Amino acid sequence: MSTPGTTGLVLEEGLSFAQSVKGRIGYSLPPSGVPENDPTAKLPKTLLRKTPATLPEISEVDTVRHFVRLSQQNYCKDVGLFPLGSCTMKYNPRITEEVSKIPGFANAHPLAMPEATQGSLQLIHELQQYLAEISGMDFVTCWPSAGSHGELTGMLMVRAYQTSKGNPRKKVIIPDSAHGTNPASAAICQYEVVTISSNKDGILTAEAVAGVMDEEVAALMVTNPNTLGIFEENIQEICDVVHKKGGLVYCDGANLNALLGIVKLGDAGVDLLHFNLHKTFSTPHGGGGPGAGPVGIKKKLEPFLPNPVIVKENSVYKLENRPQSIGRMKAYFGNFGMLVRAYTYIREFGPEGLRKISEMAVLNANYIRKALMGTYHLAYSRPSLHESVFSDKLQKDHGIKTLDIAKRLMDFGYHPPTIYFPLIVHGSLMIEPTESEPKDSLDQFIEAMKLIAKECEEKPDFVKAAPHTTFRGRLDEVKAAKELKLRWNP
Amino acid sequence: MRYIPHTNEEIQAMLKSVGLRSVEELFSSIPESLLLQKPLKLPPPLDEQTLLGQLESIAARNHTLPMNRSFLGGGVYRHYIPSTVSDLIRRSEFLTPYTPYQPEIAQGTLQLMFEFQTMVSEIYGMEVANSSLYDGSTALSEAILMAIRIGKNRKTVLLPESIHPEYTQVAKTILKSFDEHFVTLPITKEGTIERSSLNDYLNPDLACCVIPYPNFFGIVEDVRDIVEKIHQAGGLVIFSVTEPLSLGLFESPGALGADIVCGEGQSLGLSPSFGGPFAGFFATKQTFLRQMPGRLCGMTTDNKGKPGFVLTLSTREQHIRREKATSNICTNQALCATQITLYLTLLGKEGFKKLAQLNWQRTEYAKQKLSAIPGVTLPFPTSTTFNEFVIQLPKNADVVLKDLRIKNFDGGISLDHWYPNLDNAVLVNVTEWNGKEDMDAFANALKGSIQ
Ligand SMILES: Cc1ncc(COP(=O)(O)O)c(C=O)c1O
Numbered sequence: 001m002s003t004p005g006t007t008g009l010v011l012e013e014g015l016s017f018a019q020s021v022k023g024r025i026g027y028s029l030p031p032s033g034v035p036e037n038d039p040t041a042k043l044p045k046t047l048l049r050k051t052p053a054t055l056p057e058i059s060e061v062d063t064v065r066h067f068v069r070l071s072q073q074n075y076c077k078d079v080g081l082f083p084l085g086s087c088t089m090k091y092n093p094r095i096t097e098e099v100s101k102i103p104g105f106a107n108a109h110p111l112a113m114p115e116a117t118q119g120s121l122q123l124i125h126e127l128q129q130y131l132a133e134i135s136g137m138d139f140v141t142c143w144p145s146a147g148s149h150g151e152l153t154g155m156l157m158v159r160a161y162q163t164s165k166g167n168p169r170k171k172v173i174i175p176d177s178a179h180g181t182n183p184a185s186a187a188i189c190q191y192e193v194v195t196i197s198s199n200k201d202g203i204l205t206a207e208a209v210a211g212v213m214d215e216e217v218a219a220l221m222v223t224n225p226n227t228l229g230i231f232e233e234n235i236q237e238i239c240d241v242v243h244k245k246g247g248l249v250y251c252d253g254a255n256l257n258a259l260l261g262i263v264k265l266g267d268a269g270v271d272l273l274h275f276n277l278h279k280t281f282s283t284p285h286g287g288g289g290p291g292a293g294p295v296g297i298k299k300k301l302e303p304f305l306p307n308p309v310i311v312k313e314n315s316v317y318k319l320e321n322r323p324q325s326i327g328r329m330k331a332y333f334g335n336f337g338m339l340v341r342a343y344t345y346i347r348e349f350g351p352e353g354l355r356k357i358s359e360m361a362v363l364n365a366n367y368i369r370k371a372l373m374g375t376y377h378l379a380y381s382r383p384s385l386h387e388s389v390f391s392d393k394l395q396k397d398h399g400i401k402t403l404d405i406a407k408r409l410m411d412f413g414y415h416p417p418t419i420y421f422p423l424i425v426h427g428s429l430m431i432e433p434t435e436s437e438p439k440d441s442l443d444q445f446i447e448a449m450k451l452i453a454k455e456c457e458e459k460p461d462f463v464k465a466a467p468h469t470t471f472r473g474r475l476d477e478v479k480a481a482k483e484l485k486l487r488w489n490p
Numbered sequence: 491m492r493y494i495p496h497t498n499e500e501i502q503a504m505l506k507s508v509g510l511r512s513v514e515e516l517f518s519s520i521p522e523s524l525l526l527q528k529p530l531k532l533p534p535p536l537d538e539q540t541l542l543g544q545l546e547s548i549a550a551r552n553h554t555l556p557m558n559r560s561f562l563g564g565g566v567y568r569h570y571i572p573s574t575v576s577d578l579i580r581r582s583e584f585l586t587p588y589t590p591y592q593p594e595i596a597q598g599t600l601q602l603m604f605e606f607q608t609m610v611s612e613i614y615g616m617e618v619a620n621s622s623l624y625d626g627s628t629a630l631s632e633a634i635l636m637a638i639r640i641g642k643n644r645k646t647v648l649l650p651e652s653i654h655p656e657y658t659q660v661a662k663t664i665l666k667s668f669d670e671h672f673v674t675l676p677i678t679k680e681g682t683i684e685r686s687s688l689n690d691y692l693n694p695d696l697a698c699c700v701i702p703y704p705n706f707f708g709i710v711e712d713v714r715d716i717v718e719k720i721h722q723a724g725g726l727v728i729f730s731v732t733e734p735l736s737l738g739l740f741e742s743p744g745a746l747g748a749d750i751v752c753g754e755g756q757s758l759g760l761s762p763s764f765g766g767p768f769a770g771f772f773a774t775k776q777t778f779l780r781q782m783p784g785r786l787c788g789m790t791t792d793n794k795g796k797p798g799f800v801l802t803l804s805t806r807e808q809h810i811r812r813e814k815a816t817s818n819i820c821t822n823q824a825l826c827a828t829q830i831t832l833y834l835t836l837l838g839k840e841g842f843k844k845l846a847q848l849n850w851q852r853t854e855y856a857k858q859k860l861s862a863i864p865g866v867t868l869p870f871p872t873s874t875t876f877n878e879f880v881i882q883l884p885k886n887a888d889v890v891l892k893d894l895r896i897k898n899f900d901g902g903i904s905l906d907h908w909y910p911n912l913d914n915a916v917l918v919n920v921t922e923w924n925g926k927e928d929m930d931a932f933a934n935a936l937k938g939s940i941q
Contacts, residue, residue: 034852034926039850039851048739053615053839053842055838055842057838057840063832067602068578071583075587077586082588092585099541109900111562112562113895119551119552133532145624149818185818187813187815285825287587287589287590287824288785288825290766327662331657331660332656334765338767355529363504363516367504383519416592435494436495472594474594480789481803487604
C-alpha cells in the first residue's frame with residue numbers, strides 16, 4: 001500500500017468536492033468600501049437563496065495541486081503525436097496564446113461603442129478577407145462558434161436564398177461518408193436529409209448526384225477533401241448538376257488542412273463553405289473546444305449574411321444590419337479570442353507558408369500510409385491527402401478489433417487515431433499526422449503500429465486487455481451509461 | 491518556417507519512400523484545372539517579434555478603459571480573475587488535448603467536466619447539467635428546441651421583452667421555422683413580466699415560457715406565480731441566466747421550479763474578450779436528461795475497479811443519431827469550462843456568496859449615488875436588482891456616453907435602440923472592480939455630462 005507523496009509522481013486525485021473542509025478558503029475579496037448594507041436585512045426574504053450552492057472549500061495551494069495533478073493525467077498534443085483524422089490536432093504556436101491575452105483584446109467589451117473597438121473590428125474584417133482569399137469565396141462571416149454552428153449558419157442562408165427564389169425547398173443531399181453534424185445541422189433547419197453513397201473509390205460521382213437531384217433539393221452538402229481523406233475530384237461536374245436544378249453546393253471545409261494554397265474550393269463552384277479555425281489554423285482545442293467556424297459564401301448569398309456585417313468606410317469600421325439577413329447567430333462577435341489566434345497564425349505563415357503546411361501535411365500522411373500498407377488494411381486505394389483510413393480487417397482473424405489496437409497504442413505513448421469514423425469503413429482507423437510532426441516521430445509511430453500488428457498475431461489476449469501502462473485501465477463505458485452518475489452528490 | 495520541422499533532405503527521403511519525385515505529385519488526385527498556379531494574395535510572413543508588434547498595434551486601436559473605469563455589463567461582466575486561474579489555464583495539458591474520446595489518457599479533462607457538471611447543477615439548483623454549450627445565447631435556443639421536442643405537439647414559445655435582446659435575436663434566427671409561434675410578453679412599468687399577458691397562452695399549445703433571471707435590466711423578480719401558471723397549462727419553464735454570480739445571493743432557478751436552466755458562464759472567470767469564447771451553461775431535471783443537448787461526462791470504473799470518467803449517453807448525439815440527434819453540437823467550450831471550474835474551486839461555497847453580496851452592496855451604493863444627481867432618475871425605482879440597473883438621463887444617452895468616454899469612463903449601455911420606449915436610458919453595471927472612489931468619480935463625471 002502506498003500513500004500519496006511517498007512513491008514519486010502521484011497521479012491519484014480525488015474530486016475537489018470530496019476534499020472540502022469547512023472554513024478553508026482559496027479566495028481574496030476586497031472590502032466593500034461602501035456604507036454597511038446587509039442584503040439579508042434589506043432584500044425580500046422570498047428572493048434570497050435558501051440553500052447555498054455546495055462548491056468546494058479548499059485553499060489556493062490545494063486548488064493548484066488539484067488542477068496540476070489532473071492535468072498530468074491528460075495526454076496532449078504538446079507531448080506527442082495526436083493523429084486524429086478529421087479532428088486535425090496540430091501544434092499550437094505559443095505566440096497565438098500570447099496575442100489573445102493582449103489587454104486591448106482580452107479586455108475589450110463587446111457592447112462598447114464601435115469607435116472604441118476599431119482594433120477588434122479591423123482584425124475580424126481582415127481575417128474575413130484572408131479566409132475569402134484562401135477559399136475562393138466572395139465574403140466570409142466570422143460569427144459561428146464551431147464547425148457545426150457554421151453548418152447551421154450556412155443551411156439557414158441556403159433556406160433564406162431558396163425562399164427568396166420562391167420556394168425554400170425540402171431536401172438536402174448528404175453523402176454517407178459525411179460527419180454527423182452535417183445531417184444534424186440540416187435537420188435543425190427542417191430539411192429532410194437524402195443520403196447518397198460514395199462509389200467504390202470512396203468519392204461521389206456526378207451521376208449519383210444527378211440521380212437524386214430535383215427541384216425540391218435546396219442544397220448538396222459535401223465534405224472536400226472528404227472524410228476518407230480523398231479529394232472529391234468530380235466536384236466541378238457535381239456543382240454543375242446541382243446548379244442546373246437551382247440547388248446550392250455547401251462544402252464542409254473541416255479538412256482544409258490539405259488544400260491551403262493548393263486549391264480554392266470556390267473556383268470549383270462551391271457556393272458556401274465553412275472553416276474549422278481550431279483545426280486548420282490551430283487554436284487550442286482545450287479538451288473539446290472552443291472552436292470557431294467562419295462561413296464563406298459566393299456573392300449571390302451576400303444579402304443573407306448573418307447580422308451584423310462589418311463594413312469599412314474610409315478606414316473606419318462600422319456595423320451594419322441588413323434587411324434580408326438570416327439574423328444573428330450568437331450574441332456579440334463570435335469567438336473573438338479564437339479569431340485573434342487564427343489571424344496570427346495566418347500572418348506568421350504568409351502565402352508560401354500556408355502552402356507548405358498543406359504540402360507537408362499531405363507528405364506526412366502519405367508517408368504513414370505507405371509504411372502501414374499491408375500491415376493494416378487500407379480501406380480505399382484512391383490517393384489520399386492529409387489523412388488515410390485503415391481498418392481492422394487483417395487483425396480480425398485474431399479476434400482483435402480496432403478499439404483494441406487503439407488502446408494498445410496508448411501503451412506506446414501515443415494518442416490513438418480517430419476510430420470507427422467514417423462510418424462507411426467497418427472498424428476504421430483514421431490517421432492524420434498534420435504538418436507539425438517531424439519524420440522521426442512518424443517513424444516511431446509506424447514502428448509502434450507494426451509491433452502491435454505483430455502482437456495481434458502472437459499474443460492477441462494481451463492486446464485485447466490493453467492499455468496496460470496508463471493511469472487508468474480500460475474504462476467501462478457500458479456501466480457509465482447504465483448506472484448513470486453525472487454529478488457528485490453531497 | 492519554425493512550425494514545420496522538415497529539412498530538405500527529409501522531404502526528399504520521404505518522397506522517395508512514397509514513390510514520388512516531387513511534392514507536386516502529392517496532389518495528383520486533384521484535377522489540374524483546379525490547381526492554383528499563383529500564390530495566395532495574403533500579406534507576407536512575419537517573424538515573431540514583428541508579428542507581436544503588429545498585433546499590439548491593432549489591439550491599441552481598441553480604446554479599452556481600465557476595468558475600474560468601465561460600467562459596461564449587458565451579459566458580459568468584468569469580474570476580477572485571480573492569477574491562479576490565468577496561470578493554470580495556460581498549461582499545455584489543458585490547452586492542447588482533443589475531446590476526450592479515449593478516456594484512459596484523458597482523465598484530467600474528464601474529471602474536470604464532471605466537477606463542472608456538478609458545479610453548474612449546484613449553482614442552478616438542478617439535477618443534471620451538461621459539460622457546456624457555446625454560450626448563453628445559443629444555449630437559450632437549444633433550451634427552446636428541447637422544450638419543443640418534449641412538448642411534441644406544443645409550439646407556443648413565450649419570450650418576455652426583458653430577455654437580453656441579442657439572445658432573442660439568436661433564438662429567432664436559429665428557430666426560424668418556429669418563428670410564427672414566438673410570442674413577445676410585454677413588461678410592466680417596473681420592468682417585470684406583465685402577468686396578465688400570460689393568460690391568453692395557457693393552453694395545450696404552450697411549449698414553454700422563458701424567464702430571464704436576472705433580466706436584461708438587472709432585475710430579479712419573484713416568478714413563482716408564473717412558474718405555477720405555466721406548469722398548470724402543461725408547459726415548461728426555461729430560466730435564462732446571464733449573470734450566474736447573482737445566484738450566490740438570490741434563490742436558485744431549481745428552487746423556483748425551473749424545468750430547464752441555461753445561461754452564460756463568462757462572469758465566472760473568463761475575460762470579456764470582445765464577446766467570446768465564453769461557455770454556455772445548461773441544466774435540467776433528471777426526467778428530461780435524454781432530451782438534453784451537449785456532451786456529458788459520467789463516472790464509471792476501469793477494469794481493475796478503480797474509479798474513472800468517460801463521455802456518456804452519446805446515443806443522443808449527432809455522431810450516432812445524425813439527423814435525429816438532440817442537437818448538432820460537437821465541439822463545445824471545454825477549455826472555458828475548465829477555466830470556470832478553476833475559478834469556482836477557488837471561490838468556493840463562501841466566496842461565491844460573499845462576492846455576490848459585495849457586488850450587490852456596491853451596486854446599491856452606485857444606484858443611490860447616480861439617482862441623486864438632479865435630472866437622473868431610476869425608471870424602475872422599486873425593483874430589486876443584482877449588479878446592474880437602468881438610469882434615465884435628461885439628455886440623449888449616446889451623446890452623454892460619448893462625453894463620458896472623453897472623461898475616460900465607459901458609462902454603460904444605451905438602451906434606446908433596443909427599447910425605444912425607454913427614452914435616454916442607460917444600463918449601468920457595477921462589479922468588484924468598481925470601488926467607492928470610482929463610483930464617486932463616475933457620478934461627478936455624469937453630473938457634468940448631462941449639463
Ligand atoms: C468533417 C467535419 N465536419 C464538421 C465537423 C464539426 O465541427 P465542430 O466540431 O467544430 O462543430 C467536424 C469535426 O468535429 C468534422 O471533422
